[in-house]
Amino acid sequence: MSCGVPQGSVLGPLLWNIGYDWVLRGELPLGADLTCYADVTLVTARGSSHREAALVATAAVSQVVNRIRRLGLEVALNKSEAMVFHGPRRAPPPGSHIVVSGARIAVESTMKYLGLVLDSRWEFGPHFRRLAPKLMGAAGALSTLLPNLGGPSAACRRSYMGIVRSMALYGAPVWAMDMTASTLAILRKPQRAMAVRVVRGYRTISYEAACVLAGSPPWDLEAKVLASLYRWREEERARGSRPVQRQIALRREELRQVLVAEWRQRLLRPTAGLATVEAIQPVLDDWLGRRHGSLSFKVTQVLSGHGCFGEYLRRIDREPDARCHHRVHCGEDTAQHTLAECVAWEEQRRVLTNKVGGDLSLPALVRKMVGSAESWDVNQYYSYCLNFKSSVRSAIVIKPKLLSTSFVIKCYYCLLITIAITTILS
Incomplete structure (x- = not known):
């Protein structure tokens, strides 16, 4: 072996x-520690001041590099990064750096380590700012595979959502x-995008x-x-116990129950989607x-409005305007109005009430x-929704939305574009 890790053999990692291991067992200056994962080596140094920490880090890194070279391996110092963790108003002076084997390694405010972007204040803002475009890109790409009508099943949609979730977590x-408020906002955007695709909304x-x-x-x-769960497993190992898979599963279920309870409390104060949240929160x-039923494009419209x-x-x-166009003085056309009140859908409503009762x-x-x-009878619910939604869609064609300002403006711009294209072609 001249460099790197031998490839193609199970002996390689061993x-x-x-x-x-010989590198890790070497003596280090007081205040320095060494951590290794695969071929990524992390040297940490502590000090009462930036200067002291920099001196300890320089000495420790030099020793580690020399021991690695004695194995016949080479260290890519040009790819090495340095960073200082510090408190408020204790940032390192501008231009700070350490020198190892003649290579100058600048002290930056962030450092990428094992896929995480660490920052000097341990706030992870830079990590999530870099992660956000990747999450939205993955969510956007997967969303193209998940149309509202047709497409993969609900289980497949949840699996696709799990891909983005794994990236985020x-x-x-x-x-x-x-986590900060900005971190929460970054996590919520891709989750919302994928959740909408799961429910076909x-x-x-x-x-x-x-x-x-x-x-x-x-x-979050x-x-x-x-x-x-991670801290619990670490605490158990510190006591000399190694939890078996069954214990881990039980602990995970306990933590999930705590999660659902906290989520239920959050849903008591929704900022949007009030009707939907109030309907589901009591039976969360x-x-x-539940092991039955899935949401279709039509049912989601009824539940979300x-x-x-x-x-x-x-x-x-x-x-x-929001008035119902099927009967004079019929009221405001909402999902609940169509579902339970509008006289235009009495026949379809009768089929539904025979199945679920009079409270709609x-x-x-x-x-x-x-x-x-049995209560989530796919044919009953879906046929009712499909019937009235198909009728509503047909009725919308003759509604006065065609005369709305936005529609006229859009037609005007389309006309201008058409005239311009015709002029160019002629």
Whole structure:
């Protein structure tokens, strides 16, 4: 072996560990420690001042580099990074650096280590700022595979969401207890995007409503579960005990129950998606634990209120007003109005009430849906939703939204573009 790790053999990692163990057993200056993972070596140094810590770090790194070279290996000093952890108003002086074997290693405010971007204040802001575009890019790419109509099943959609979740929660035991408001905002954007794809909903569905419909707890709470589980395992090992798989599973389930309880408390104060959250929050455990039923594009519209309803269309500037166009003085066209009040859908409503009872309020409907597989009768719910939604969609064509200001402006710009293209072609 002349350099690197032998490839293609199961002996490679073993031989590497045997050889590199000699480096780890070397004496280091007082205040210095050495940590190694695979071929990444981390030297830490402590000091009462920046100057003292820099001197200890320089001596320790020089010793480690020399021992590595005695193994016949070479260290890429040009790829090495240095960083100082410090408190408020104790930042290192500008231009700080350490010198190892003639190579100048600048002291920066961040350092990438094992996939995490560490920063001098241990706040992980730089880590999440670098991670955010990757999360949104992955969420956007996967969303193209998850159309509202057709496409993969609910289980497959949850698996795709799990990909982005794993990316977001990498290293959670390290940073979970140091999250800030900006960190939470970064985590919520991709979670909302994927939750909307899981439930086949409109992109305008709020974060709280999308997550509760998808049965996806907030990722910051899941990060705390991972951190708590990691600390518990470390504490058990420190006592000389090695938890078996069954013990770990039981502990994980206990922590998940704590997570659901904390999530339920959060849902008592939603910032958006109030009707949806209020309907599901009382039966959250049943909603998460059910083994039957999945949400379709149509059912999600009923539960979220985001769909072919006058109130929603007016809100997104697709209708001049929110009134129901099927009967005179019928009232505001909302999901609940269509579901339980509008006289235009009495026949379809009769089929539904024969199945679930006369209370068609959203909380009552959700309770029936999670009650049992029989109550969540896919054909009954879906046929009712499909019938009235298809009719609503047909009726929307003749609604006065075509005369709305935004529609006229869009037509005007389309006309200008068409004229410009015609002029160019001629």
